[in-house]
Amino acid sequence: xxLRNIAIIAHVDHGKTTLVDVLLRQSGSFRSxxxxxxxxxxxxxxxxxxxxxxxxxxTSVEWGDTRINIxxxxxxxxxxxxxxxxxxxxxxxxxxxxxxxxxxxxxxxVLGKAxxxxxxxxxxxxKVDKPEQRAFEVxxxxxxxxxxxxxxxxxxxxPTLFSxxxxxxxxxxxxxxxxxxxxxxxxxxxxxxxxxxEEDPNFRMLATTxxxxxxxxxxxxxxxxxxxxxxxxxxxxxSRDGKEVERTRVTKILAFRGIERTPVEEASAGxxxxxxxxxxxTVADTLCANEVTVPIEAQPIDPSTIAVTFSVxxxxxxxxxxxxxxxxxxxxxxxxxxxxxxAIQVKETADKDAFEVAGRGELQLAVLIETMRREGFEMSISxxxxxxxxxxxxxxxxxxxxxxxxxxxxxxxxxxxxxxTSRKGELTEMKPAxxxxxxxxxxxxxxxxxxxxxxxxxxxRGTGVMNRVFNAYAxxxxxxxxxxxxxxxxxxNGEAQAYALINLEDRGPLMVGAGEKVYPGMILGEHNKxxxxxxxxxxxxxxxxxxxxxxxxxxDLTPPMKLTLExxxxxxxxxxxxxxxxxxxxxxxxxxxxxxxxxxxxxxxAESA
Numbered sequence: 001x002x003l004r005n006i007a008i009i010a011h012v013d014h015g016k017t018t019l020v021d022v023l024l025r026q027s028g029s030f031r032s033x034x035x036x037x038x039x040x041x042x043x044x045x046x047x048x049x050x051x052x053x054x055x056x057x058x059t060s061v062e063w064g065d066t067r068i069n070i071x072x073x074x075x076x077x078x079x080x081x082x083x084x085x086x087x088x089x090x091x092x093x094x095x096x097x098x099x100x101x102x103x104x105x106x107x108x109x110v111l112g113k114a115x116x117x118x119x120x121x122x123x124x125x126x127k128v129d130k131p132e133q134r135a136f137e138v139x140x141x142x143x144x145x146x147x148x149x150x151x152x153x154x155x156x157x158x159p160t161l162f163s164x165x166x167x168x169x170x171x172x173x174x175x176x177x178x179x180x181x182x183x184x185x186x187x188x189x190x191x192x193x194x195x196x197x198e199e200d201p202n203f204r205m206l207a208t209t210x211x212x213x214x215x216x217x218x219x220x221x222x223x224x225x226x227x228x229x230x231x232x233x234x235x236x237x238x239s240r241d242g243k244e245v246e247r248t249r250v251t252k253i254l255a256f257r258g259i260e261r262t263p264v265e266e267a268s269a270g271x272x273x274x275x276x277x278x279x280x281x282t283v284a285d286t287l288c289a290n291e292v293t294v295p296i297e298a299q300p301i302d303p304s305t306i307a308v309t310f311s312v313x314x315x316x317x318x319x320x321x322x323x324x325x326x327x328x329x330x331x332x333x334x335x336x337x338x339x340x341x342x343a344i345q346v347k348e349t350a351d352k353d354a355f356e357v358a359g360r361g362e363l364q365l366a367v368l369i370e371t372m373r374r375e376g377f378e379m380s381i382s383x384x385x386x387x388x389x390x391x392x393x394x395x396x397x398x399x400x401x402x403x404x405x406x407x408x409x410x411x412x413x414x415x416x417x418x419x420x421t422s423r424k425g426e427l428t429e430m431k432p433a434x435x436x437x438x439x440x441x442x443x444x445x446x447x448x449x450x451x452x453x454x455x456x457x458x459x460x461r462g463t464g465v466m467n468r469v470f471n472a473y474a475x476x477x478x479x480x481x482x483x484x485x486x487x488x489x490x491x492x493n494g495e496a497q498a499y500a501l502i503n504l505e506d507r508g509p510l511m512v513g514a515g516e517k518v519y520p521g522m523i524l525g526e527h528n529k530x531x532x533x534x535x536x537x538x539x540x541x542x543x544x545x546x547x548x549x550x551x552x553x554x555x556d557l558t559p560p561m562k563l564t565l566e567x568x569x570x571x572x573x574x575x576x577x578x579x580x581x582x583x584x585x586x587x588x589x590x591x592x593x594x595x596x597x598x599x600x601x602x603x604x605x606a607e608s609a
Contacts, residue, residue, distance in 0.1 A: 010096035011104035019165040027061035089223035092192030099133035105469035195270030202289040203227035216276040237281035252276040304358035305400040309382035311354035322378035423448030451570030486527035500539040521592030
C-alpha cells in the first residue's frame with residue numbers, strides 16, 4: 001500500500017482537530033453506528049475542557065490504495081516543542097487558516113518551521129461558512145506570509161482549498177459547496193511526496209514523542225527512516241551525540257490504524273510506528289539496529305523563555321487533600337515530564353525541596369501544574385520569571401521579546417495600547433480587521449505580559465482576542481511597574497468568621513469565604529492601599545446581655561474573588577507563593593512568620609539598593 005505522512009498545522013482554534021474528525025469519518029475509519037466523541041483526537045481531559053490541543057497525536061486513514069498517516073499538532077505557541085518534533089517525521093503539511101482571522105502569530109511560527117524543513121504545505125482556508133469570511137483576501141495574506149518567510153519557488157506554488165470542517169466539505173473555490181472532503185484527500189495523495197526511504201538496509205528511527213502505558217511501559221513513536229523492524233528483535237538507542245543509551249528487545253510494535261494503535265509483527269521504512277521495550281531511551285534518541293553507529297540528526301528546540309519554582313507544600317494545611325506531598329515524588333514527576341516534553345527543562349535548586357521548571361509560556365506551565373494537582377500532588381508555586389541571556393560579543397543583557405497580535409473592538413483599542421506600552425511594548429502595526437474590530441500588533445517583552453491577560457479581558461469586556469508568540473531576544477527594555485495593590489494577610493489559624501470578613505470587606509476584595517480554613521501568612525484578599533496589612537479573620541461577634549445573635553444582624557457577605565490557577569500564578573509577587581492542592585488554590589506569603597517576613601524584606605531591599 002502507498003504511504004503519505006502529513007501534519008496538520010495551524011494557529012490555535014482554526015479547526016485542526018475538527019478537520020481530523022471529518023477525515024476519519026469520511027474515510028470509513030468509524031463504523032456508521034459507532035459512537036465517537038466530538039474532537040476525538042483531544043483525548044486528554046484538559047484538552048477537552050480548554051478546547052485546545054496540548055499533545056501531538058497520530059492517526060491514519062485509507063483513501064483508495066493509499067494509507068495517509070495524519071498528525072494533529074498543538075496550535076498554541078506554548079506547546080511549540082511538540083510541533084517542531086512532529087514536522088521532522090512527515091513529508092507534507094496541511095496549513096489551516098481561518099477564513100476571517102487570516103494568518104496569526106502561531107501560523108507564522110509553524111509555517112516557518114515547515115518551510116525550513118523543505119516541506120511544501122497545502123493551504124486550507126477553513127471556516128468559509130462564516131458570514132464575515134474573506135477567503136480570497138486571506139489567500140493573498142498567506143501568499144505574502146510564505147514570501148516573507150523565505151519560501152522557494154516550489155513552496156510558493158502551493159495548492160489552495162477552501163473548506164468548512166464543521167460542515168464536512170472542501171472544494172477548490174469557496175462558493176462551490178460540496179458534501180464531502182474528496183478533493184482534500186485527492187490533493188494530499190497527489191501533492192505530498194511518498195516518504196523518503198534511505199538505502200541503508202539497517203533499521204533506524206528517530207524518536208519524536210514518548211508516553212507511557214501501564215502494561216507496555218515506555219512507548220516511543222517516530223517514522224522509520226530505513227530498514228524494517230520485527231517484534232522481538234534486539235535493537236539499541238543512540239543519544240544525539242552518538243553514545244549508546246541502552247539495548248533492548250522490542251516487546252511490541254504498534255501501528256496507527258484509524259484512532260487505534262494496532263499491534264503488528266513487522267513495519268517498514270516510511271511508516272509511523274510506536275515501539276515498546278525501552279526503559280531509558282527518550283525523545284531525540286535514534287532507535288536502530290545494533291550495527292548502526294551514527295545517530296539521525298535531531299532538530300534543535302527553541303529555548304525556554306519562562307521559569308517557575310515548584311517546591312513542597314509546607315503550609316499548616318499540607319497533606320489534607322493530596323497524597324503526594326514529599327519532595328522526592330515531586331522531583332520524580334517533574335523529571336519524568338521533562339523526559340517526554342523537550343520544551344520543558346527541570347533543574348534542582350540549592351534548596352533540595354524546590355525545583356526550577358522552565359518552559360515556553362505561562363499556559364504550558366499552568367497545564368503541567370493542573371495535571372499534577374489532578375494526580376494528587378500538593379505544591380507551592382512561585383511567581384513566573386523570564387529567562388534572560390547575554391550577547392556573547394558585547395555582554396549586553398538580552399530578554400525574550402514576543403509578537404503580540406490583538407483583535408479588539410475599536411472602542412477598547414486605546415486602553416489596550418496604553419496598557420501594553422506601559423509594559424514596555426512597542427506598537428508595530430494597527431489596521432482595521434473588519435466587523436468593527438481593530439488589529440493591533442506589538443513587540444513586547446515576555447516579562448511585561450505576565451499576568452496581563454486577566455486585565456486585558458477586563459478592559460475589553462471579554463470581547464478581545466490576544467495571541468502571543470516568541471519572536472527573538474533583544475536588549476533589556478528597563479524596569480516594569482508591578483502590582484499596585486497590597487494584600488490582606490491572616491494572623492490566625494482556624495476557620496474564617498463571617499463577622500470578621502464583613503468588617504474586612506471595606507479594606508478590599510476578599511479571596512476567602514466564611515468557614516474556609518486559614519493560617520498565619522495566608523493571603524485573604526487584596527488591600528486597597530499599596531501596603532500589606534495583617535488582619536484577624538477569626539474575630540467573632542462578642543455576645544453579651546445587650547448584644548446577642550439575632551435575625552436583624554444577619555451577615556450578607558460579597559462572594560469571594562476566586563482566582564483561576566493561571567491568574568493566581570500571575571497575580572503573586574516575588575515574596576508570595578500559590579499553594580496548589582487537588583481541591584484548593586490558595587495564595588500565601590513565602591515566609592509565614594511575620595518576623596521572618598520583615599527580616600527578609602529588609603535583606604532584599606539592602607541587596608537591591
